[in-house]
Amino acid sequence: MTLDLLIAGARVVDGTGNPWFRADVGVEAGRIAMVAPPGGRHAARRRIDAADRVLSPGFIDIHGHSDLSLFSFPLAQSKLLQGVTTEVGGNCGWSAAPLNPDMEEQVRAEHPRPEDVPWGLHSVDRYLTALGEHGIAVNYGCHVGHGTLREAVIGSVDRPANPFELATMGRMLEGALEAGAMGLSSGLIYAPGCYAPPSELEYLAAIAYRRGRLYASHIRGEGDTLEQAVAEAIAVGRRARGPVHIAHHKASGRPNWGKVARTLAMVDEARSQGIDVTLDQYPYTASSTDLSAYLPAWAREGGTRMLQQRLADPLVRPRIREEVRRPVAEAGETADWSLILLACVRGRREWEGRTVQEVAELTGTDPVDAVLDLVLAEGGTAQVVHFGMSEDDVRLVMRHPVVMIGSDGSSLAADPAWGKPHPRSYGTFVRVLGHYVREMKVLALEAAVHKLTGMPAARLGLDDRGRIAPGRMADLVLFDPEIIEATAGFADPCRHPLGVNLVVVNGVIAAEDGAPTGARPGKVLRACWANCGRNFPPGGRNLLGPS
Numbered sequence: 105m106t107l108d109l110l111i112a113g114a115r116v117v118d119g120t121g122n123p124w125f126r127a128d129v130g131v132e133a134g135r136i137a138m139v140a141p142p143g144g145r146h147a148a149r150r151r152i153d154a155a156d157r158v159l160s161p162g163f164i165d166i167h168g169h170s171d172l173s174l175f176s177f178p179l180a181q182s183k184l185l186q187g188v189t190t191e192v193g194g195n196c197g198w199s200a201a202p203l204n205p206d207m208e209e210q211v212r213a214e215h216p217r218p219e220d221v222p223w224g225l226h227s228v229d230r231y232l233t234a235l236g237e238h239g240i241a242v243n244y245g246c247h248v249g250h251g252t253l254r255e256a257v258i259g260s261v262d263r264p265a266n267p268f269e270l271a272t273m274g275r276m277l278e279g280a281l282e283a284g285a286m287g288l289s290s291g292l293i294y295a296p297g298c299y300a301p302p303s304e305l306e307y308l309a310a311i312a313y314r315r316g317r318l319y320a321s322h323i324r325g326e327g328d329t330l331e332q333a334v335a336e337a338i339a340v341g342r343r344a345r346g347p348v349h350i351a352h353h354k355a356s357g358r359p360n361w362g363k364v365a366r367t368l369a370m371v372d373e374a375r376s377q378g379i380d381v382t383l384d385q386y387p388y389t390a391s392s393t394d395l396s397a398y399l400p401a402w403a404r405e406g407g408t409r410m411l412q413q414r415l416a417d418p419l420v421r422p423r424i425r426e427e428v429r430r431p432v433a434e435a436g437e438t439a440d441w442s443l444i445l446l447a448c449v450r451g452r453r454e455w456e457g458r459t460v461q462e463v464a465e466l467t468g469t470d471p472v473d474a475v476l477d478l479v480l481a482e483g484g485t486a487q488v489v490h491f492g493m494s495e496d497d498v499r500l501v502m503r504h505p506v507v508m509i510g511s512d513g514s515s516l517a518a519d520p521a522w523g524k525p526h527p528r529s530y531g532t533f534v535r536v537l538g539h540y541v542r543e544m545k546v547l548a549l550e551a552a553v554h555k556l557t558g559m560p561a562a563r564l565g566l567d568d569r570g571r572i573a574p575g576r577m578a579d580l581v582l583f584d585p586e587i588i589e590a591t592a593g594f595a596d597p598c599r600h601p602l603g604v605n606l607v608v609v610n611g612v613i614a615a616e617d618g619a620p621t622g623a624r625p626g627k628v629l630r631a632c633w634a635n636c637g638r639n640f641p642p643g644g645r646n647l648l649g650p651s
């Protein structure tokens with residue numbers, strides 16, 4: 105047998121958390137064909153001498169937002185060059201499908217490069233098919249967003265769904281799961297997800313659970329209301345009887361620092377009672393979101409245009425102003441405007457990288473008015489980076505045994521249209537291995553790699569990925585543990601990392617020596633019906649009607 109690829113003499117960290125071992129790893133027809141003691145004689149079309157570097161499974165980004173950006177950046181440079189070989193999108197309650205025509209018009213109007221996207225994303229099946237036809241360098245699967253379903257059925261309104269609407273959302277969810285969505289995500293600080301009561305989430309999560317899928321939540325508060333929000337997420341798992349995954353776990357705002365010790369104890373307690381709860385985290389003390397998330401939920405009802413109308417209304421604006429000045433309960437955060445950087449401001453690129461406080465001083469206005477003016481001018485497109493977390497908390501969360509790593513970022517390449525994004529898109533995985541493993545010794549290498557590979561693979565039901573073993577898909581990354589480092593910072597976020605030598609996706613070299621090869625070997629990953637090994641029915645039903 106002639107192998108397609110032989111990586112010889114690597115220190116293999118196999119993704120299970122087990123200690124590393126030295127081996128030759130052979131790849132044939134997209135799969136790992138051989139894991140053998142080093143020094144054997146194997147015929148291979150391409151041989152790479154690992155020279156003591158580490159070979160691990162490709163990293164799995166369990167929490168990504170590349171839903172539409174992959175159409176613009178199919179090589180997924182920001183992630184691929186870190187060693188990411190699989191991403192799951194559709195997070196925080198928002199997925200690129202199913203969109204009805206009104207929603208699609210709004211998304212299109214706010215997208216930086218609408219010409220790149222094959223619109224008509226009326227079903228998850230159509231979306232995933234379009235992505236597969238486009239061709240991508242990494243594997244990609246998605247959740248379906250609760251907010252997306254809710255908006256499609258009842259619009260962006262602040263009220264509970266009635267039984268008929270709930271049933272309609274449930275049928276749409278079934279269609280998305282049938283098409284291969286990996287689970288249901290919620291974003292309970294964002295409109296319209298924030299208008300849903302817990303009972304709605306329990307009803308929908310139960311539908312996902314019947315098919316063996318996950319409920320993944322951006323919980324209702326990550327600051328002042330963190331503990332209540334974690335309790336709500338756990339209760340969904342308890343009542344609907346299935347697995348809950350809590351996204352980007354953190355305590356935001358100085359008065360809330362240290363609360364993660366209590367929330368992690370809540371997770372341990374829930375697990376001891378048989379509730380399957382896991383979490384993910386990105387390795388930074390700054391978060392990033394839409395600037396409009398800092399405005400009260402009632403002001404966001406009806407969508408961006410309604411929000412802008414309210415901001416322009418001299419009778420309504422003072423009320424919004426007053427509520428933003430107080431702690432922003434809906435964002436779960438107490439805003440200190442000198443800690444909030446503008447990441448994307450399409451109309452004023454020169455403000456990107458400056459704090460809200462600085463922009464207020466530059467324009468001779470109050471910071472809250474600066475925020476309201478920005479949302480009025482930019483709609484939902486203004487993005488911010490918020491330095492709201494404690495380093496001790498980041499480390500405590502990282503060490504927890506059921507915490508895995510997710511970027512909360514997108515597949516990007518340097519492009520001014522995307523502004524100055526949070527560096528997590530370019531640095532999450534390499535920062536864990538360089539900063540937190542090598543420099544700070546927060547985790548052992550094997551434990552960290554497990555959180556980047558085998559643990560998310562198991563969580564997502566990706567049985568043939570996330571581990572180096574014969575028969576598994578050949579998603580691999582070869583890196584130098586002494587060199588690996590994130591170079592992307594907040595001032596210069598679009599820089600690619602050091603120390604990642606080779607990235608293999610489905611047996612094909614997708615990046616080498618810090619550059620993409622141009623290959624697009626990524627597969628669209630569709631969860632199969634009930635994870636039972638049966639093929640999912642072809643052509644997910646289009647429950648939004650013809651488009």
Ligand SMILES: [Zn+2]
Pocket residue numbers: 195196291322351352512
């Ligand atoms: Zn989120």
